[in-house]
Amino acid sequence: MIPYGKQEISPADIDAVVEVLKSDFLTQGPMVPKFEKTVADHVGAEYAVAVNSATSALHIACMAIGLGKGDWLWTTPITFVASANCGLYCGAQVDFVDIDPKTYNLCPVALEAKLAQAKHENRLPKVVVAVHLSGQPCDMEAIAALAKEYGFKVIEDASHAIGGKYQDEFIGSGRFSDITVFSFHPVKIVTTAEGGMAVTNDAKLAERMNLLRSHGITRDPALMTHEPDGPWYYQQVDLGFNYRMTELQAALGVSQMERLDAFVARRHQLAKRYDQLLADLPIVLPWQHPDSYSGLHLYVVRLKLNSISRSHREVFESLREQGIGVNLHYIPVHTQPYYRDMGFKAESFPNSMVYYREAISLPMFQGLTEDQQDEVTGALRKALGEE
Numbered sequence: 001m002i003p004y005g006k007q008e009i010s011p012a013d014i015d016a017v018v019e020v021l022k023s024d025f026l027t028q029g030p031m032v033p034k035f036e037k038t039v040a041d042h043v044g045a046e047y048a049v050a051v052n053s054a055t056s057a058l059h060i061a062c063m064a065i066g067l068g069k070g071d072w073l074w075t076t077p078i079t080f081v082a083s084a085n086c087g088l089y090c091g092a093q094v095d096f097v098d099i100d101p102k103t104y105n106l107c108p109v110a111l112e113a114k115l116a117q118a119k120h121e122n123r124l125p126k127v128v129v130a131v132h133l134s135g136q137p138c139d140m141e142a143i144a145a146l147a148k149e150y151g152f153k154v155i156e157d158a159s160h161a162i163g164g165k166y167q168d169e170f171i172g173s174g175r176f177s178d179i180t181v182f183s184f185h186p187v188k189i190v191t192t193a194e195g196g197m198a199v200t201n202d203a204k205l206a207e208r209m210n211l212l213r214s215h216g217i218t219r220d221p222a223l224m225t226h227e228p229d230g231p232w233y234y235q236q237v238d239l240g241f242n243y244r245m246t247e248l249q250a251a252l253g254v255s256q257m258e259r260l261d262a263f264v265a266r267r268h269q270l271a272k273r274y275d276q277l278l279a280d281l282p283i284v285l286p287w288q289h290p291d292s293y294s295g296l297h298l299y300v301v302r303l304k305l306n307s308i309s310r311s312h313r314e315v316f317e318s319l320r321e322q323g324i325g326v327n328l329h330y331i332p333v334h335t336q337p338y339y340r341d342m343g344f345k346a347e348s349f350p351n352s353m354v355y356y357r358e359a360i361s362l363p364m365f366q367g368l369t370e371d372q373q374d375e376v377t378g379a380l381r382k383a384l385g386e387e
Protein backbone atom coordinates (compact mmCIF):
# COMPACT_ATOMS: atom_id res chain seq x y z
CA MET A 1 0.00 0.00 0.00
CA ILE A 2 1.34 3.41 -0.97
CA PRO A 3 0.28 5.69 1.93
CA TYR A 4 -1.07 9.20 1.46
CA GLY A 5 1.67 10.49 3.77
CA LYS A 6 4.79 9.13 5.41
CA GLN A 7 7.71 10.34 7.52
CA GLU A 8 11.29 10.26 6.27
CA ILE A 9 13.76 9.25 8.97
CA SER A 10 17.47 9.50 8.13
CA PRO A 11 20.51 8.02 9.90
CA ALA A 12 21.24 11.55 11.17
CA ASP A 13 17.75 11.68 12.73
CA ILE A 14 18.36 8.37 14.50
CA ASP A 15 21.78 9.49 15.70
CA ALA A 16 20.29 12.69 17.11
CA VAL A 17 17.72 10.75 19.15
CA VAL A 18 20.29 8.18 20.34
CA GLU A 19 22.56 11.00 21.50
CA VAL A 20 19.76 12.30 23.72
CA LEU A 21 19.08 8.80 25.06
CA LYS A 22 22.71 8.72 26.20
CA SER A 23 22.51 12.19 27.75
CA ASP A 24 21.40 13.33 31.19
CA PHE A 25 18.08 14.72 29.99
CA LEU A 26 15.14 12.91 28.44
CA THR A 27 12.79 15.78 29.20
CA GLN A 28 13.12 19.46 30.17
CA GLY A 29 16.70 19.71 28.96
CA PRO A 30 18.51 21.78 26.33
CA MET A 31 17.03 20.24 23.18
CA VAL A 32 13.51 21.67 23.44
CA PRO A 33 14.79 25.29 23.61
CA LYS A 34 17.14 24.49 20.72
CA PHE A 35 14.25 23.18 18.63
CA GLU A 36 12.14 26.21 19.50
CA LYS A 37 14.93 28.55 18.42
CA THR A 38 15.50 26.55 15.23
CA VAL A 39 11.87 26.87 14.17
CA ALA A 40 11.51 30.50 15.28
CA ASP A 41 14.65 31.52 13.43
CA HIS A 42 13.57 29.67 10.29
CA VAL A 43 10.11 31.25 10.07
CA GLY A 44 11.15 34.67 11.37
CA ALA A 45 9.22 34.67 14.65
CA GLU A 46 10.42 36.10 17.95
CA TYR A 47 9.18 33.33 20.25
CA ALA A 48 8.30 29.63 20.03
CA VAL A 49 6.66 27.27 22.51
CA ALA A 50 7.02 23.54 21.81
CA VAL A 51 4.32 21.16 23.03
CA ASN A 52 3.24 17.54 22.64
CA SER A 53 0.79 18.13 19.76
CA ALA A 54 -0.64 20.84 17.55
CA THR A 55 -3.95 20.31 19.36
CA SER A 56 -2.25 21.31 22.61
CA ALA A 57 -0.71 24.30 20.85
CA LEU A 58 -4.12 25.44 19.63
CA HIS A 59 -5.55 25.04 23.13
CA ILE A 60 -2.90 27.11 24.91
CA ALA A 61 -2.94 29.67 22.09
CA CYS A 62 -6.66 30.24 22.69
CA MET A 63 -6.13 30.38 26.44
CA ALA A 64 -3.26 32.85 26.11
CA ILE A 65 -5.46 35.15 24.05
CA GLY A 66 -8.08 34.93 26.80
CA LEU A 67 -10.80 32.99 24.99
CA GLY A 68 -13.44 31.85 27.45
CA LYS A 69 -17.09 31.48 28.33
CA GLY A 70 -19.31 33.87 26.40
CA ASP A 71 -16.77 34.25 23.58
CA TRP A 72 -16.89 32.92 20.02
CA LEU A 73 -14.25 31.16 17.94
CA TRP A 74 -14.75 30.90 14.19
CA THR A 75 -12.92 28.59 11.83
CA THR A 76 -13.43 26.63 8.61
CA PRO A 77 -15.48 23.42 8.35
CA ILE A 78 -12.77 21.82 6.17
CA THR A 79 -10.18 21.03 8.79
CA PHE A 80 -9.40 18.47 11.46
CA VAL A 81 -11.73 18.77 14.46
CA ALA A 82 -8.95 20.20 16.67
CA SER A 83 -9.19 23.59 14.93
CA ALA A 84 -12.70 23.95 16.36
CA ASN A 85 -12.42 21.87 19.51
CA CYS A 86 -9.79 24.23 20.94
CA GLY A 87 -12.54 26.81 21.36
CA LEU A 88 -14.79 24.38 23.20
CA TYR A 89 -11.93 23.44 25.55
CA CYS A 90 -11.94 27.08 26.66
CA GLY A 91 -15.68 27.16 27.25
CA ALA A 92 -16.31 29.33 24.18
CA GLN A 93 -18.86 28.78 21.43
CA VAL A 94 -17.80 27.75 17.93
CA ASP A 95 -19.05 28.73 14.50
CA PHE A 96 -17.79 28.25 10.96
CA VAL A 97 -17.11 30.25 7.80
CA ASP A 98 -17.50 28.55 4.42
CA ILE A 99 -14.52 27.88 2.15
CA ASP A 100 -13.25 29.52 -1.00
CA PRO A 101 -14.10 27.07 -3.82
CA LYS A 102 -10.63 27.46 -5.40
CA THR A 103 -8.24 27.34 -2.44
CA TYR A 104 -10.50 25.33 -0.07
CA ASN A 105 -9.43 27.70 2.71
CA LEU A 106 -11.61 29.95 4.82
CA CYS A 107 -13.14 32.47 2.40
CA PRO A 108 -12.46 36.12 3.33
CA VAL A 109 -15.52 37.29 1.39
CA ALA A 110 -17.76 34.93 3.38
CA LEU A 111 -15.95 36.00 6.54
CA GLU A 112 -16.62 39.68 5.88
CA ALA A 113 -20.31 39.06 5.26
CA LYS A 114 -20.63 36.96 8.40
CA LEU A 115 -18.80 39.57 10.48
CA ALA A 116 -21.14 42.32 9.33
CA GLN A 117 -24.14 40.21 10.36
CA ALA A 118 -22.50 39.20 13.66
CA LYS A 119 -21.80 42.83 14.53
CA HIS A 120 -25.49 43.59 14.07
CA GLU A 121 -26.32 40.63 16.37
CA ASN A 122 -23.59 41.47 18.92
CA ARG A 123 -21.90 38.09 18.51
CA LEU A 124 -18.55 38.93 16.91
CA PRO A 125 -15.79 36.34 17.34
CA LYS A 126 -12.92 36.84 19.74
CA VAL A 127 -10.71 34.46 17.73
CA VAL A 128 -10.63 33.35 14.10
CA VAL A 129 -8.58 30.22 13.36
CA ALA A 130 -7.39 30.41 9.75
CA VAL A 131 -6.42 26.92 8.57
CA HIS A 132 -3.85 26.58 5.79
CA LEU A 133 -5.33 23.48 4.17
CA SER A 134 -2.86 21.25 2.32
CA GLY A 135 -0.12 23.77 3.14
CA GLN A 136 -1.51 26.64 1.07
CA PRO A 137 -1.88 29.78 3.20
CA CYS A 138 -5.18 31.57 3.56
CA ASP A 139 -5.59 35.13 2.27
CA MET A 140 -4.00 36.43 5.45
CA GLU A 141 -3.79 40.06 4.37
CA ALA A 142 -7.56 40.20 3.92
CA ILE A 143 -8.20 38.33 7.17
CA ALA A 144 -5.82 40.62 9.08
CA ALA A 145 -7.60 43.70 7.70
CA LEU A 146 -10.92 42.32 8.92
CA ALA A 147 -9.36 41.51 12.30
CA LYS A 148 -8.33 45.14 12.66
CA GLU A 149 -11.76 46.37 11.62
CA TYR A 150 -13.80 44.01 13.82
CA GLY A 151 -11.40 43.52 16.72
CA PHE A 152 -10.73 39.79 16.75
CA LYS A 153 -7.49 37.87 17.21
CA VAL A 154 -6.07 35.59 14.51
CA ILE A 155 -4.52 32.17 15.00
CA GLU A 156 -2.99 30.55 11.93
CA ASP A 157 -3.44 26.78 12.05
CA ALA A 158 -0.40 25.99 9.94
CA SER A 159 -0.34 22.30 10.84
CA HIS A 160 0.05 21.56 7.11
CA ALA A 161 2.23 24.49 6.21
CA ILE A 162 5.69 24.66 7.80
CA GLY A 163 8.19 25.62 5.11
CA GLY A 164 5.53 27.36 3.03
CA LYS A 165 5.43 31.08 2.31
CA TYR A 166 2.87 33.86 1.99
CA GLN A 167 3.83 37.02 0.10
CA ASP A 168 7.45 35.83 0.12
CA GLU A 169 7.62 35.48 3.92
CA PHE A 170 7.67 32.15 5.71
CA ILE A 171 4.39 31.11 7.26
CA GLY A 172 4.81 31.76 10.97
CA SER A 173 6.47 35.17 10.62
CA GLY A 174 3.46 36.67 12.39
CA ARG A 175 2.99 39.56 10.01
CA PHE A 176 -0.76 38.99 9.74
CA SER A 177 -1.61 37.03 12.90
CA ASP A 178 -1.16 36.81 16.66
CA ILE A 179 -0.07 33.16 16.92
CA THR A 180 0.81 30.46 14.38
CA VAL A 181 0.59 26.74 15.19
CA PHE A 182 2.59 23.95 13.55
CA SER A 183 2.15 20.16 13.71
CA PHE A 184 4.93 17.58 13.73
CA HIS A 185 2.80 14.44 13.43
CA PRO A 186 4.47 11.66 11.36
CA VAL A 187 2.52 12.41 8.17
CA LYS A 188 3.39 16.10 8.32
CA ILE A 189 6.30 17.75 6.47
CA VAL A 190 8.60 17.67 9.52
CA THR A 191 8.03 15.16 12.30
CA THR A 192 8.88 14.76 15.96
CA ALA A 193 6.73 11.57 16.11
CA GLU A 194 4.05 13.55 17.94
CA GLY A 195 4.43 17.22 18.67
CA GLY A 196 3.44 20.78 17.93
CA MET A 197 4.58 24.35 18.35
CA ALA A 198 3.09 27.81 18.72
CA VAL A 199 5.10 30.79 17.45
CA THR A 200 4.40 34.46 18.09
CA ASN A 201 5.98 37.90 18.17
CA ASP A 202 4.16 38.84 21.37
CA ALA A 203 6.26 38.32 24.50
CA LYS A 204 3.23 38.22 26.81
CA LEU A 205 1.48 35.55 24.71
CA ALA A 206 4.67 33.49 24.64
CA GLU A 207 5.09 33.79 28.41
CA ARG A 208 1.49 32.75 29.00
CA MET A 209 1.72 29.73 26.66
CA ASN A 210 5.00 28.71 28.28
CA LEU A 211 3.28 28.71 31.65
CA LEU A 212 0.18 26.84 30.50
CA ARG A 213 2.10 23.99 28.85
CA SER A 214 3.57 22.91 32.21
CA HIS A 215 0.87 22.87 34.89
CA GLY A 216 0.81 26.65 35.32
CA ILE A 217 4.01 26.30 37.36
CA THR A 218 6.80 28.88 37.36
CA ARG A 219 10.26 29.20 38.89
CA ASP A 220 10.50 32.84 37.78
CA PRO A 221 10.43 35.09 40.88
CA ALA A 222 8.93 37.89 38.80
CA LEU A 223 5.78 35.82 38.33
CA MET A 224 5.44 34.71 41.96
CA THR A 225 3.26 36.19 44.70
CA HIS A 226 6.20 36.52 47.11
CA GLU A 227 9.94 35.94 47.34
CA PRO A 228 10.98 32.29 46.81
CA ASP A 229 11.39 30.23 50.00
CA GLY A 230 14.66 28.90 48.62
CA PRO A 231 16.37 27.61 45.46
CA TRP A 232 13.96 24.65 45.36
CA TYR A 233 10.88 26.84 45.23
CA TYR A 234 8.23 27.01 42.53
CA GLN A 235 4.66 28.24 42.42
CA GLN A 236 1.58 27.17 40.56
CA VAL A 237 0.13 30.51 39.51
CA ASP A 238 -2.44 29.21 37.03
CA LEU A 239 -4.21 25.99 36.07
CA GLY A 240 -2.08 24.59 33.27
CA PHE A 241 -1.53 21.24 31.61
CA ASN A 242 1.15 18.65 31.03
CA TYR A 243 1.68 19.53 27.36
CA ARG A 244 5.48 19.41 27.36
CA MET A 245 7.57 18.05 24.49
CA THR A 246 10.32 15.55 25.32
CA GLU A 247 14.01 15.96 24.54
CA LEU A 248 13.81 12.95 22.20
CA GLN A 249 11.10 14.61 20.12
CA ALA A 250 12.95 17.91 20.04
CA ALA A 251 16.21 16.26 18.92
CA LEU A 252 14.38 14.59 16.05
CA GLY A 253 12.78 17.93 15.17
CA VAL A 254 16.11 19.79 15.10
CA SER A 255 17.55 17.15 12.78
CA GLN A 256 14.48 17.18 10.52
CA MET A 257 14.52 20.97 10.24
CA GLU A 258 17.89 20.78 8.52
CA ARG A 259 16.07 19.21 5.54
CA LEU A 260 12.85 21.23 5.64
CA ASP A 261 13.54 23.33 2.55
CA ALA A 262 14.56 20.22 0.60
CA PHE A 263 11.44 18.40 1.78
CA VAL A 264 9.15 21.16 0.52
CA ALA A 265 11.05 21.55 -2.75
CA ARG A 266 10.66 17.81 -3.40
CA ARG A 267 6.92 18.04 -2.74
CA HIS A 268 6.72 20.80 -5.33
CA GLN A 269 8.51 18.60 -7.85
CA LEU A 270 6.04 15.82 -7.20
CA ALA A 271 3.05 18.18 -7.43
CA LYS A 272 4.26 19.55 -10.77
CA ARG A 273 4.65 16.01 -12.08
CA TYR A 274 1.16 15.08 -10.82
CA ASP A 275 -0.20 18.15 -12.62
CA GLN A 276 1.31 16.90 -15.88
CA LEU A 277 0.32 13.25 -15.46
CA LEU A 278 -3.27 14.01 -14.49
CA ALA A 279 -3.99 16.97 -16.78
CA ASP A 280 -6.28 15.02 -19.15
CA LEU A 281 -8.41 13.34 -16.49
CA PRO A 282 -11.93 14.44 -15.41
CA ILE A 283 -10.69 15.92 -12.14
CA VAL A 284 -9.95 19.36 -10.72
CA LEU A 285 -6.26 19.75 -9.90
CA PRO A 286 -5.07 21.81 -6.91
CA TRP A 287 -4.97 25.54 -7.58
CA GLN A 288 -2.20 27.60 -6.02
CA HIS A 289 -2.70 31.29 -5.27
CA PRO A 290 0.12 33.40 -6.78
CA ASP A 291 0.79 34.99 -3.37
CA SER A 292 1.54 31.59 -1.86
CA TYR A 293 4.25 28.96 -1.81
CA SER A 294 2.48 25.95 -0.37
CA GLY A 295 4.04 23.52 2.08
CA LEU A 296 2.18 20.90 0.01
CA HIS A 297 1.37 18.60 2.89
CA LEU A 298 -1.49 17.28 0.75
CA TYR A 299 -2.27 16.93 -2.95
CA VAL A 300 -6.06 17.06 -3.17
CA VAL A 301 -7.97 16.42 -6.40
CA ARG A 302 -11.70 16.84 -6.92
CA LEU A 303 -13.72 14.52 -9.11
CA LYS A 304 -15.82 15.96 -11.92
CA LEU A 305 -18.69 13.69 -11.05
CA ASN A 306 -20.83 14.89 -13.96
CA SER A 307 -18.13 13.66 -16.35
CA ILE A 308 -17.61 10.16 -14.98
CA SER A 309 -19.88 7.16 -14.53
CA ARG A 310 -18.67 6.29 -11.05
CA SER A 311 -19.44 7.74 -7.66
CA HIS A 312 -16.99 9.40 -5.32
CA ARG A 313 -17.08 6.36 -3.05
CA GLU A 314 -16.55 3.93 -5.93
CA VAL A 315 -13.45 5.82 -7.10
CA PHE A 316 -12.09 6.02 -3.56
CA GLU A 317 -12.67 2.32 -2.87
CA SER A 318 -11.16 1.31 -6.22
CA LEU A 319 -7.97 3.20 -5.37
CA ARG A 320 -7.75 1.54 -1.98
CA GLU A 321 -8.32 -1.89 -3.56
CA GLN A 322 -5.44 -1.17 -5.95
CA GLY A 323 -3.08 -0.49 -3.05
CA ILE A 324 -3.23 3.31 -3.11
CA GLY A 325 -3.70 4.65 0.41
CA VAL A 326 -5.80 7.66 -0.51
CA ASN A 327 -7.59 9.64 2.16
CA LEU A 328 -10.15 12.45 2.46
CA HIS A 329 -9.22 15.72 4.16
CA TYR A 330 -11.65 16.45 5.69
CA ILE A 331 -15.14 15.44 6.70
CA PRO A 332 -16.70 18.88 7.38
CA VAL A 333 -16.50 19.46 11.12
CA HIS A 334 -20.03 20.84 11.35
CA THR A 335 -21.43 17.49 10.14
CA GLN A 336 -19.85 15.52 12.99
CA PRO A 337 -22.47 14.22 15.46
CA TYR A 338 -21.02 16.27 18.32
CA TYR A 339 -21.47 19.45 16.29
CA ARG A 340 -24.79 18.45 14.74
CA ASP A 341 -26.12 18.22 18.29
CA MET A 342 -25.24 21.91 18.65
CA GLY A 343 -27.65 22.69 15.83
CA PHE A 344 -25.35 22.89 12.80
CA LYS A 345 -26.89 21.89 9.48
CA ALA A 346 -24.92 20.41 6.59
CA GLU A 347 -26.44 22.82 4.09
CA SER A 348 -25.31 25.88 6.06
CA PHE A 349 -21.86 25.71 4.39
CA PRO A 350 -22.55 24.62 0.80
CA ASN A 351 -19.05 25.05 -0.64
CA SER A 352 -17.67 22.81 2.08
CA MET A 353 -20.24 20.12 1.32
CA VAL A 354 -19.54 20.20 -2.43
CA TYR A 355 -15.84 19.86 -1.67
CA TYR A 356 -16.49 16.90 0.65
CA ARG A 357 -18.49 15.06 -2.01
CA GLU A 358 -15.66 15.37 -4.57
CA ALA A 359 -12.27 15.49 -2.80
CA ILE A 360 -9.61 12.78 -2.61
CA SER A 361 -6.09 13.20 -1.19
CA LEU A 362 -3.52 11.39 -3.32
CA PRO A 363 -0.19 10.18 -1.87
CA MET A 364 2.17 13.10 -1.24
CA PHE A 365 5.37 12.78 0.77
CA GLN A 366 8.98 13.62 0.04
CA GLY A 367 10.03 9.96 -0.24
CA LEU A 368 7.44 9.20 -2.92
CA THR A 369 9.24 7.83 -5.99
CA GLU A 370 8.33 8.51 -9.60
CA ASP A 371 7.54 4.80 -10.05
CA GLN A 372 5.11 5.01 -7.14
CA GLN A 373 3.64 8.20 -8.57
CA ASP A 374 3.14 6.43 -11.91
CA GLU A 375 1.37 3.63 -10.02
CA VAL A 376 -0.90 6.17 -8.33
CA THR A 377 -1.83 7.86 -11.60
CA GLY A 378 -2.42 4.52 -13.35
CA ALA A 379 -4.68 3.39 -10.53
CA LEU A 380 -6.60 6.68 -10.68
CA ARG A 381 -7.15 6.29 -14.41
CA LYS A 382 -8.53 2.82 -13.83
CA ALA A 383 -10.70 3.97 -10.94
CA LEU A 384 -12.17 6.73 -13.11
CA GLY A 385 -12.89 4.29 -15.95
CA GLU A 386 -10.35 5.96 -18.22
CA GLU A 387 -8.62 2.68 -19.17
